[in-house]
Amino acid sequence: MPEVYKKDDCRLDMRPDEGLPRELREEVGRIVGTCRTDGCFDHISQLPIPSRESVVEIVKLGRRILFPGYFTQERIDPVGLEYHLGRMVVRLYKLLSTQVAWAVRHDCHRYEQACSHCQEEGGKVALDFIRAIPDLRSILATDTIAAYEGDPASSSYDEIIFSYPGLYAIMVQRMAHLLWEAKVPLLPRIMTELAHSKTGIDIHPGASIGESFFIDHGTGVVVGETTEIGKRVRLYQGVTLGALSVSRDQVEELRRHKRHPTIGDDVIIYSGATILGGRTVVGSGSIIGGNVWITDSVPPNTKVLLKSPEQIVIGRED
Amino acid sequence: MPEVYKKDDCRLDMRPDEGLPRELREEVGRIVGTCRTDGCFDHISQLPIPSRESVVEIVKLGRRILFPGYFTQERIDPVGLEYHLGRMVVRLYKLLSTQVAWAVRHDCHRYEQACSHCQEEGGKVALDFIRAIPDLRSILATDTIAAYEGDPASSSYDEIIFSYPGLYAIMVQRMAHLLWEAKVPLLPRIMTELAHSKTGIDIHPGASIGESFFIDHGTGVVVGETTEIGKRVRLYQGVTLGALSVSRDQVEELRRHKRHPTIGDDVIIYSGATILGGRTVVGSGSIIGGNVWITDSVPPNTKVLLKSPEQIVIGRED
Amino acid sequence: MPEVYKKDDCRLDMRPDEGLPRELREEVGRIVGTCRTDGCFDHISQLPIPSRESVVEIVKLGRRILFPGYFTQERIDPVGLEYHLGRMVVRLYKLLSTQVAWAVRHDCHRYEQACSHCQEEGGKVALDFIRAIPDLRSILATDTIAAYEGDPASSSYDEIIFSYPGLYAIMVQRMAHLLWEAKVPLLPRIMTELAHSKTGIDIHPGASIGESFFIDHGTGVVVGETTEIGKRVRLYQGVTLGALSVSRDQVEELRRHKRHPTIGDDVIIYSGATILGGRTVVGSGSIIGGNVWITDSVPPNTKVLLKSPEQIVIGRED
Helix, strand or coil, rough: CCCCCCCHHHCCCCCCCCCCCCCCHHHHHHHHHCCCCCCCCCCCCCCCCCHHHHHHHHHHHHHHHHHCCCCCCCCCCCCCCCHHHHHHHHHHHHHHHHHHHHHHHHHHHHHCCHHHHCHHHHHHHHHHHHHHHHHHHHHHHHHHHHHHHHCCCCCCHHHHHHCCCHHHHHHHHHHHHHHHHHHCCCHHHHHHHHHHHCCCCCCCCCCEEECCCCCCCCCEEEEECCCCECCCCCCCCCCEEEECCCCCHHHHHHCCCCCEEEEECCCCCCCCCCCEEECCCCCCCCCCCCCCCEEEECCEEEEECCCCCEEEEECCCC | CCCCHHHHHCCCCCCCCCCCCHHHHHHHHHHHHCCCCCCCCCCCCCCCCCCCCHHHHHHHHHHHHHHHHHHHHHCCCCHHHHHHHHHHHHHHHHHHHHHHHHHHHHHHHHHEEECHHHHHHHHHHHHHHHHHHHHHHHHHHHHHHHHHHHHHCCCCCCCCCHCCCCHHHHHHHHHHHHHHHCCCCCCHHHHHHHHHHHHCCCECCCEEEEECCCCCCCCCCCCCCCEEEECCCCCCCCCCEEECCHHHHHCCCCCCCCCCECCCCCEEECCCCEEEHHHHHHHECCCCCCCCEEECCCCCEEEEEECCEEEEEEEECC | CCCCCCCCHCCCCCCCCCCCCCCHHHHHHHHHEEEECCCCCCCCCCCCCCHHHHHHHHHEEEEEHHHHCCCCCCCCCCCHHHHHHHHHHHHHHHHHHHHHHHHHHHHHHHHHCCCCCCHHHHHHHHHHHCCCCHHHHHHHHHHHHHHHHHHHHHHHHHHHHHHHHHHHHHHHHHHHHHHHHHCCCCCCHHHHHHHHHHCCCCCCCCEEECCCCCCCCCCCCCECCCCCECCCEEECCCCCECCCCCCCCHHHHHHCCCCCECCCCCCCCCCCCCCCCCEEEEECEEEECCCEECCCCCCCCHHHEECCCEEEEECCCC
């Protein structure tokens, strides 16, 4: 066999006489072995585990039901609407009830409890979720209008519904928050991380957020688990509503405590601002300037701005 | 029936005897009802609406035509090139002319005008777009070279074409900008938000940007609608070229006005810098340091840096 | 023909009598022409080029093998585990050996060398990669535990494995780093840019990172090519471990030099902090506060914080 391939060989992905190397079998054995040690994570079990793919589909279905006609190739007319929505709602019920049941069962199993209620719980949560859709639609309409009114670059509601990442992120968070309140494990966070991945906006499913919420641009926004946000609040890219720093030994006692700020109504927080701490309250009507750093409460109707831009301006010499 | 499932039951997604809950039908009715109130958004109509999936395919096709041979599993040799490109161009024409026609028709419908020109407009815009491809290829070549010359970590042009998010974002924006200039509704923004979602780089389709443009890393970059950028400009992650703050009543009058800065030739803007305002001009050859905040013009050949890092350094006590 | 379409026409994507415009053929010719000039990039060749789609599948397979049972719709029990893993490992071997061979061959071709070793190299690298899986599993277990211990909002290891972007990003980077060390061209960067796209976390495949690494939230994090990070380090969103500014003529000499910082063990770096320069060392046990800007070394066990928040607080007048 020649050491240098002829030009023709380049077209071949693998020479016909080349099989798999023998060592592969041995390596599979080693990998199987490491699944049985404590230092690794796996889920080797007949028990089902929630599926990311299904959660992706739940979010897609949710969006189609919440904004009918926008995210489908089909054209939906008033006569066919009921069938169209009915079909999607049934599909959503089946997927969601199954995934909730699996998530609950997975949790029971983890804590070695018998799972007597998983299936019932799945059906109940899925039905409650579907019951909440009309209210979700209303509050998302206020978010859509807030985007139009808050952004001079927006040219129509349709543009916002089709393309604004802030609307997508709050839509997913509002869905996830319903499941969070129903104490469903795993799924709410998978949902919001899906939105985080698509938008760069990381809103924890635990955060409670009022109507007419608008995030412009949004990349880098972080809204922590125990944040409370009032009505008509507007955030820009890179805003953090986070926790104060945590030393390693405090982590356990802090789980589930209020660690993130409370934001009043009609607050605007400009890009890059950071507001930290569970006791920090930003009063209604206040404006927080770009890059401002806040760890104490701010009274209502207050403006907080960076003092003077401490910058050096010099002729360039390179 | 036992309260605790036997192990075998765990394998079932849903018990066979369990159907859909009766209440589901009622809930579908309620959801249909809310589609007929004013407080919600839907698109229930025989009229078509642009499709996100098609826009995704348009961008993919565009990339394959602009960088032939890089993003396809087929191998393309010089003989087959014309057929390969021809097939893709035809597909692009069909998709784009249809989506433009739908977007224009959707807009006409919104303003209750008769749509006498939608189809013609679609064909015309799609043909003009295809005509612009050779020029797009040339300017994207300058962007690719700028990335290689601006980033010591780059090891080849191919690496940049395959993997640099900054090149992807400017490629999509340059395509979207053509449609923006042709006054196509909806599609340009859907396109740039697709790139925003993939890269964290949010460049509005309205921004006008010169050749040899390079964004390194890019996450968090925001370039607003009326921004103008010269030649050979380099941006780093987290740079905002934005608008000054807007009070709620000013939004309407600001739509379509120049609200975002003008950046000269050969400017470098380091990570986290913020430059705001429609009258702000950064002169050619200037360098804006990391985290700098600018709301006034900067003369040509100027360096702007953060003064002294006002920081406390203390021995740790925890 | 009527100028205004009848309602029925709206349903048609394209009128039946409307074909493709004749000019299209000419435009295809012009586009083909521009592929033969120097100012554009294309890959017109019988030689294969690495495929992004295959790299996406390699990363997916890698994740399924590293965390068995989590990212598959199949349920895997202890008996079937070997077959399940074996099938995936074989698939990974085939894909990876082919893509590595293509990447190496592509590079040889670029430098006009004969490619006598591409195929062998592909098989060798793929086998070494598979051999490294047990160690990868162990170090990723330390990363998973570090996330749980570092984030009070985390509620289980499963939640972290399913949804934490920081774990995804470091998993991909640790895989890419293996290929980087084997000097495979193109693929490592395609892999980490895939993770960057999904998470907003941009870790160069060249960075070397110790065990128990945790990035919280993560959007906007940049870790440069020659960064070295110790054990048990925690980063928050928006942290840059980057290079000092580079003038245009220095780029060439800087390629492959140490340009990015070294971070000791047990360091915490809060959101928005920037640490620059190849000679900058952050000593073990130090804490870098939010938004801090560092270009000089920091001794061990030191806290660096922003001095006082130079901010103006004023009653709002608008």
